[in-house]
Amino acid sequence: MTAYLKLDHIDKIFTRGAATTEVLKDINLTIEKGEYVSIIGHSGCGKSTLLNIIAGLTGATTGGVLLENREVNAPGPDRAVVFQNHSLLPWLTVYENVKLGVDKVFARTKSKAERDAWVMHNLNLVQMAHARDKRPSEISGGMKQRVGIARALAMEPKVLLLDEPFGALDALTRAHLQDSVMALHQKLGNTILMITHDVDEAVLLSDRIVMMTNGPSARIGEVLEVPLARPRKRLELATNATYLKCRQRVLEFLYERHRFVEAA
Amino acid sequence: MEPAAAFGRPHPLKPENAMNMPATKIEVETAAPASVAAPVVAMTPRRPPRAEAYARMAKETAVRVIPPLVVIALLALVWELVCRRAGSALPPPSKVFKDTKELIFDPFFDHGGIDKGLFWHLSASLQRVALGYSLSAIAGIALGVLVGQSVWAMRGLDPLFQVLRTIPPLAWLPLSLAAFRDGQPSAIFVIFITSIWPIIINTAVGIRNIPQDYRNVAAVVQLNPLEFFAKIMIPAAAPYIFTGLRIGIGLSWLAIIAAEMLIGGVGIGFFIWDAWNSSHISEIILALFYVGIVGFVLDRLIAGLGKVVTRGTAQN
Numbered sequence: 370m371t372a373y374l375k376l377d378h379i380d381k382i383f384t385r386g387a388a389t390t391e392v393l394k395d396i397n398l399t400i401e402k403g404e405y406v407s408i409i410g411h412s413g414c415g416k417s418t419l420l421n422i423i424a425g426l427t428g429a430t431t432g433g434v435l436l437e438n439r440e441v442n443a444p445g446p447d448r449a450v451v452f453q454n455h456s457l458l459p460w461l462t463v464y465e466n467v468k469l470g471v472d473k474v475f476a477r478t479k480s481k482a483e484r485d486a487w488v489m490h491n492l493n494l495v496q497m498a499h500a501r502d503k504r505p506s507e508i509s510g511g512m513k514q515r516v517g518i519a520r521a522l523a524m525e526p527k528v529l530l531l532d533e534p535f536g537a538l539d540a541l542t543r544a545h546l547q548d549s550v551m552a553l554h555q556k557l558g559n560t561i562l563m564i565t566h567d568v569d570e571a572v573l574l575s576d577r578i579v580m581m582t583n584g585p586s587a588r589i590g591e592v593l594e595v596p597l598a599r600p601r602k603r604l605e606l607a608t609n610a611t612y613l614k615c616r617q618r619v620l621e622f623l624y625e626r627h628r629f630v631e632a633a
Numbered sequence: 634m635e636p637a638a639a640f641g642r643p644h645p646l647k648p649e650n651a652m653n654m655p656a657t658k659i660e661v662e663t664a665a666p667a668s669v670a671a672p673v674v675a676m677t678p679r680r681p682p683r684a685e686a687y688a689r690m691a692k693e694t695a696v697r698v699i700p701p702l703v704v705i706a707l708l709a710l711v712w713e714l715v716c717r718r719a720g721s722a723l724p725p726p727s728k729v730f731k732d733t734k735e736l737i738f739d740p741f742f743d744h745g746g747i748d749k750g751l752f753w754h755l756s757a758s759l760q761r762v763a764l765g766y767s768l769s770a771i772a773g774i775a776l777g778v779l780v781g782q783s784v785w786a787m788r789g790l791d792p793l794f795q796v797l798r799t800i801p802p803l804a805w806l807p808l809s810l811a812a813f814r815d816g817q818p819s820a821i822f823v824i825f826i827t828s829i830w831p832i833i834i835n836t837a838v839g840i841r842n843i844p845q846d847y848r849n850v851a852a853v854v855q856l857n858p859l860e861f862f863a864k865i866m867i868p869a870a871a872p873y874i875f876t877g878l879r880i881g882i883g884l885s886w887l888a889i890i891a892a893e894m895l896i897g898g899v900g901i902g903f904f905i906w907d908a909w910n911s912s913h914i915s916e917i918i919l920a921l922f923y924v925g926i927v928g929f930v931l932d933r934l935i936a937g938l939g940k941v942v943t944r945g946t947a948q949n
């Protein structure tokens with residue numbers, strides 16, 4: 370197996386004054402190019418912390434992140450993030466939000482007209498071209514998340530990092546966006562690392578599911594392969610034996626072996 | 634965070650929104666009868682919607698204008714009744730109008746010295762405010778960004794600011810007269826030093842409150858510090874900055890009237906003082922009226938500018 374993204378013995382300890390909390394303990398993971406990997410775990414176990422370490426937004430206490438065998442420890446467009454709460458800049462239009470990243474990443478390699486076309490291309494990918502001149506406050510939550518995805522995709526990241534991208538959406542919109550992301554992954558072949566707390570979402574979308582134990586000192590408890598052929602159809606899978614078995618495995622892990630203990 | 638509380642809410646734009654609500658309601662009410670009437674005037678199909686629009690606009694304006702006018706009329710009536718009897722210390726509105734008719738109808742005369750029309754006095758005051766306030770806006774935003782951005786600058790400067798901002802405007806005047814040895818720059822300095830504190834403090838709070846998410850976005854996109862300043866910091870903090878600017882313009886106007894009373898020369902403040910010395914009470918009342926109107930317009934100007942600039946940023 371060829372490691373594209375490699376998490377190497379990552380520990381994370383937060384220190385505030387004299388108090389220290391070890392959030393992550395000895396996280397090792399290798400992800401192949403084009404793979405779709407989900408991280409699932411109970412709230413507060415350190416999923417976001419791990420994603421932020423990969424994105425370079427937080428430093429690991431020990432250990433490191435390797436992308437194509439090179440260590441990365443600062444944020445960059447090669448690891449674009451889709452944030453849980455969309456994080457669109459409210460004073461920019463949909464188009465300008467996507468353009469912000471495109472202008473920086475392709476400042477030298479694309480002409481102005483090419484950059485414009487590229488922004489529109491990515492808005493088209495998420496079916497948001499019609500709203501190009503709207504501001505984030507004028508579009509729905511699902512639409513904002515689509516624009517967030519377009520903004521990340523437009524940077525042509527090596528790895529796309531999704532932090533509970535559909536967490537704040539209603540069930541119907543969520544299903545719709547999951548299908549969109551699946552189609553995009555199929556079409557573009559991105560390497561995707563997604564955080565979720567939704568078991569069905571994890572099984573439906575992922576090639577592998579990384580299950581984390583409860584914090585503090587959360588570790589990777591188990592990694593589950595999801596041997597389902599793509600493209601996957603949500604309705605057909607509902608009765609698929611492999612799907613149900615995978616789902617069962619994750620549920621067992623989360624609710625029997627590592628039941629959520631109410632912290633604080 | 635506490636400093637902002639001392640200077641009011643961070644979003645100055647809400648009250649207007651609340652004011653709009655009754656107007657929208659009326660819109661709905663007028664729409665129904667007009668559509669019923671439409672078939673009757675079928676020969677000129679374009680007229681009904683227009684007439685409707687005019688009627689709605691007239692009604693909206695009326696709803697806003699009539700209540701304050703009624704209140705003003707009532708107050709003037711009470712004032713007239715109270716002050717009309719002989720021996721009253723203050724003149725009734727009718728006498729004020731009679732005494733100041735010339736000043737009202739000819740604001741542009743210029744007989745040299747300080748014997749000028751009210752337009753010239755107001756414009757002299759406004760020029761001082763424009764200069765002092767512009768300087769304080771520039772310096773205030775710059776210092777606010779510094780204090781909001783750097784923990785050490787905050788630790789060092791914030792206590793100083795908190796003390797300095799409580800000094801009343803006029804207390805600065807003798808010191809600045811000593812330093813500048815001239816009335817004009819002293820007055821401008823007093824405006825500057827009075828209005829800068831809310832601008833600094835609100836800007837700093839705005840910068841400190843930039844959501845981590847926006848900083849993360851900037852980091853992933855790899856904006857350099859200059860781009861971060863222009864594309865994230867200023868727009869994100871704009872609602873706060875405009876709160877500070879709006880408080881600042883109000884304080885500037887307060888300060889200049891008081892300062893001019895002491896430094897003399899052309900200016901609405903000294904006009905009031907001069908009228909007092911010559912016992913022209915009616916002129917004082919007229920001048921106060923103008924001071925109020927100008928202060929109100931200044932406030933609205935900054936609020937309107939803020940509304941345009943922070944369009945989109947304020948909500949969300």
Ligand SMILES: Nc1ncnc2c1ncn2[C@@H]1O[C@H](COP(=O)(O)OP(=O)(O)OP(=O)(O)O)[C@@H](O)[C@H]1O
Pocket residue numbers: 383384385390392410411412413414415416417418419566584
């Ligand atoms: N800056 C910080 N300083 C101290 N502790 C922190 C910090 N950031 C996170 N933590 C702690 O680290 C733990 C993991 O937080 P994290 O946000 O990564 O959890 P999560 O798995 O993403 O949870 P959720 O599913 O609710 O988003 C939490 O207990 C949190 O209190």
Ligand SMILES: [Mg+2]
Pocket residue numbers: 416417418
């Ligand atoms: Mg999280």
